[in-house]
Amino acid sequence: MTAPAPYPQQPERPTSLIRAAIWVAIGALIAAAIVCVVWIFVGASNGIIGKAFLSILLLVAFSGAAILDAHLAPRRPSWFALSSMAGWVLLLLIGAVMIWMPERSYFSGFGRFIQFLLIVLIVQLVLLHVRLFTKAAQRYVTPFTQVVTIITIALVVVLAALLIVPLAGWEYLDLPELYWRFVVAVAILAAVGTMLIPLVNVLFAPRASRAGIVPASAQVAPGQPLPWPTFVDGVTPLPVMPDGSPDWGAYYTGYPSPGAVVVGYAPLHEPSAPVSGPPSPVAAPAHAAGGRSGYEGFPPPPPLPTQPPR
Structure with missing residues (x-):
C-alpha cells in the first residue's frame, strides 16, 4: 500500500511588516514619478530628454529591486527585508534628485552617474555588514555584546550617511575640514566595534560541532x-x-x-x-x-x- 501524496504546500504569505514595506515602495515609486513629471515642466529644457530617459531607467530598476526583495522576503528576517526595502527607497529618492538637479558643468552627468553607483555600493555594503554582524553577535549574547552591536550598527549607518552626503551634492557643497575629521573618527570607531564581536566569539562563543548531520539511515x-x-x-x-x-x-x-x-x-x-x-x-x-x-x-x-x- 503506497502512502498518499502529501498536500501541496501553500506559499508563505508576507508578514504585515513586509506588506508595509511594499506599500512604502509603491508610494515612493509614485512620488518619484510625480516629482520627475513636475521637473519636466518647471525645470530647464537643456538635456530634458536624457534626464527623462534616465528617470525611466531609475524607476524600472527600482521596481525590479522591489519585486526581487518581495520574493526574497520570506527567506529573510522581517527587519532585514524592511531595511533592504528602505535602502532601495532611499536610493530612488537620491537618484531622482541627482538626475534633475541643475548641472554646473558639461561632464556633470557622467560624474553623477559614477557617484550614484558609489552610493548604491555604500548602501548595499551597509546592509550586508548589518546582516553578517548581527549573525555573529547572536553566537555569544551578553550585555556587553548587545551594547557593542547597537553602537556599532549606529556608527556604520552614520558613516554611510556622512559618505553619501558629499557624493550626492558635491557640486553644491563646500564641506569644511572638520567634517572629514569627523568622518575618519566615526570610521575608526565603527571598525573597532566590528572587530570586537568576532574576537569575543573566538574567546568565549561555543564552537559548532564538526560531526555533521547524521543520516536518517543511521538514526x-x-x-x-x-x-x-x-x-x-x-x-x-x-x-x-x-x-x-x-x-x-x-x-x-x-x-x-x-x-x-x-x-x-x-x-x-x-x-x-x-x-x-x-x-x-x-x-x-x-x-x-x-x-x-x-x-x-x-x-x-x-x-x-x-x-x-x-
Whole structure:
C-alpha cells in the first residue's frame, strides 16, 4: 500500500511588516514619478530628454529591486527585508534628485552617474555588514555584546550617511575640514566595534560541532547502540582505533591501521571467510549492521572499486 501524496504546500504569505514595506515602495515609486513629471515642466529644457530617459531607467530598476526583495522576503528576517526595502527607497529618492538637479558643468552627468553607483555600493555594503554582524553577535549574547552591536550598527549607518552626503551634492557643497575629521573618527570607531564581536566569539562563543548531520539511515532510538560500520560485504566489522572510533583507513586498504584493534576481521584482499562476530562492547558499540550508514555523525565511506580476480 503506497502512502498518499502529501498536500501541496501553500506559499508563505508576507508578514504585515513586509506588506508595509511594499506599500512604502509603491508610494515612493509614485512620488518619484510625480516629482520627475513636475521637473519636466518647471525645470530647464537643456538635456530634458536624457534626464527623462534616465528617470525611466531609475524607476524600472527600482521596481525590479522591489519585486526581487518581495520574493526574497520570506527567506529573510522581517527587519532585514524592511531595511533592504528602505535602502532601495532611499536610493530612488537620491537618484531622482541627482538626475534633475541643475548641472554646473558639461561632464556633470557622467560624474553623477559614477557617484550614484558609489552610493548604491555604500548602501548595499551597509546592509550586508548589518546582516553578517548581527549573525555573529547572536553566537555569544551578553550585555556587553548587545551594547557593542547597537553602537556599532549606529556608527556604520552614520558613516554611510556622512559618505553619501558629499557624493550626492558635491557640486553644491563646500564641506569644511572638520567634517572629514569627523568622518575618519566615526570610521575608526565603527571598525573597532566590528572587530570586537568576532574576537569575543573566538574567546568565549561555543564552537559548532564538526560531526555533521547524521543520516536518517543511521538514526536509532534513544538508549540503543549505534550500528558499527562494516566492510563492503556488510558483515565484517571494521577494526577499532585506540580512541574507540572505526578504522576508516582499513575500509579503503583492507588492512587495519597501526594501533587498531582487530575484532572479527578478515582482509578483503585475501580469500578467507569473513568472521561475522560483533565488536567488543569495551572497544566499540555492540552490533554490526548491513547498511553503510555513518557512525556518530561521520559520513559513510564510498564503495570500493571492484577488485580484479586473482
